[in-house]
Amino acid sequence: MRASWPDCEILWLSAAMTQLPFIHTVMGLICIEWHRPEVSMYIDSSSFPLVRMGYERDKAVPVDRLLEDFSALLARGQAFVFFSDGDMSQEERSPEERKQVVLWMKARRPELKSLVRALVHAEPDAHKRAEAEAFAQMFGKAWGYPMLLVASPEEAQQRARELLGSD
Numbered sequence: 607m608r609a610s611w612p613d614c615e616i617l618w619l620s621a622a623m624t625q626l627p628f629i630h631t632v633m634g635l636i637c638i639e640w641h642r643p644e645v646s647m648y649i650d651s652s653s654f655p656l657v658r659m660g661y662e663r664d665k666a667v668p669v670d671r672l673l674e675d676f677s678a679l680l681a682r683g684q685a686f687v688f689f690s691d692g693d694m695s696q697e698e699r700s701p702e703e704r705k706q707v708v709l710w711m712k713a714r715r716p717e718l719k720s721l722v723r724a725l726v727h728a729e730p731d732a733h734k735r736a737e738a739e740a741f742a743q744m745f746g747k748a749w750g751y752p753m754l755l756v757a758s759p760e761e762a763q764q765r766a767r768e769l770l771g772s773d
Contacts, residue, residue, distance in 0.1 A: 646661065646663055646666030646667070647659060647660065647661055647666065647667075647672055648660050648661075648662070648665045648666055648667050648672065648675075649672065649675040649676060649679070649688075651675070651678075651679055651686075654679070654682070654684075654686060655684060655685060655686035655687065655770055656686070656687060656689060656763065656766050656767070656770070657679060657686050657687065657688050657689070658688075658689060658690065659688045659689070659690040659725065660690065660692070661690065661692045661693055661694060662692070669699065669703045669706060669707065670706070673706070673707065673710050676710075677710075677714070679721075680714060680717045680718070680721055683721070684721070685720075685721050685722075685723055685770065686721065686722060686723065686770070687722070687723045687724055687725075687726060687766035687769050687770055688722065688724070688725040688726070688766075689725075689726045689727075689728075689759075689762040689763055689765075689766045690725065690726070690727045690728070690762070691727065691728035691729070691758075691759045691762060694727065694738075711748070711749065711750075715750050718749060718750040718751055719750040719751060722749075722750075722751040723751065723766075723769040723770065724751055724752045724753065724754050724765075724766070724769055725745070725749075725751065725752070725753045725754070726753075726754045726755075726756060726762040726763075726765045726766050726769070727742075727753060727754070727755055727756070727762065728755075728756050728757065728758050728759045728761060728762040729755055729756075729757070730757055730758060732757070735755045735757065738755055739755065741753075742754070742755055
């Protein structure tokens with residue numbers, strides 16, 4: 607179990623008061639590790655066929671639940687678009703979870719290609735958006751639908767509507 611920030615601060619201060627610099631460094635690294643940003647995913651389909659893919663940790667769901675939600679979207683048999691914004695970095699998944707996602711994805715590739723029009727992601731920072739282009743190319747090849755990058759959440763929703771309107 608990870609310590610909360612106050613617990614971490616106490617460890618940091620207690621390490622600073624010792625005469626052992628090595629322990630101070632180790633404790634400091636542990637403190638940093640406890641607060642490494644970990645962002646997880648969730649799906650909000652309340653505005654279907656515009657589907658929000660979110661990355662806020664407090665709304666995160668386990669991988670099996672995420673795949674169930676994704677399967678339910680595909681089971682509708684209607685085209686939809688994901689839109690998202692925010693930090694897309696993810697905590698490292700276990701090998702079992704990665705395998706679960708890959709097997710799920712391979713089993714549903716035809717549905718993914720035919721029903722998911724795109725993932726439209728808003729990234730306001732032009733430099734980060736440019737860096738994400740290479741990832742977007744790999745994403746499209748892996749998932750079977752494109753990842754499009756735009757500058758704002760409003761632009762992401764507008765682009766998603768355009769993609770749905772082209773059906």
